[in-house]
Amino acid sequence: MVLKNNLQQTSETLYERETIVEHEVEEMIYEILEKSDWSVSGKLIDEIKKYANKNSFVFDSYSIHDNEDVTVKVCCIKCLKAHALAKAKELELNSDLIRVLEEVFNCDTGHNGYYLNREKAIKVEDLK
Numbered sequence: 001m002v003l004k005n006n007l008q009q010t011s012e013t014l015y016e017r018e019t020i021v022e023h024e025v026e027e028m029i030y031e032i033l034e035k036s037d038w039s040v041s042g043k044l045i046d047e048i049k050k051y052a053n054k055n056s057f058v059f060d061s062y063s064i065h066d067n068e069d070v071t072v073k074v075c076c077i078k079c080l081k082a083h084a085l086a087k088a089k090e091l092e093l094n095s096d097l098i099r100v101l102e103e104v105f106n107c108d109t110g111h112n113g114y115y116l117n118r119e120k121a122i123k124v125e126d127l128k
C-alpha cells in the first residue's frame, strides 16, 4: 500500500520511525473513513485529530531540507494508535473499526504497555 510505504520511508529516514507528520495524520484519517462508516467512526476521528493536535511538537525541518525554512508538526504514531484504540473501546465501537485501526496504524500500540497523553503515562488496557 502506497500510504504505508510513504509512512515507513518518511519515519525511517526523517523521524526515526516513531513519529508521524501532521499531513500523514490526515491521510490516515481519510483511509479510516474510506474503510468505515462515518456514522460509526465520526467521533473517533474527532478524538484522533484532537489527540494529534494536543500531543504534537514542532519539528524544524530546516536542517533536513536544504534551505527550506519550514516547520512541521509531528506526533508519536505508537501513542496515537494506543489513544485511538482506547477511545474506540470507550465509545464501544465495533470490532470492524478496531480492525481498520489495526490495519491503518501499522505499528506497535504504545510503548511497553503505556502511552503518553500530554505528560501523563496511560496504561494500554487489553483492547481485544
Ligand SMILES: [Zn+2]
Pocket (backbone or CB within 6 Å): 076, 077, 078, 079, 080, 110, 111, 115, 116
Ligand atoms: Zn509514543
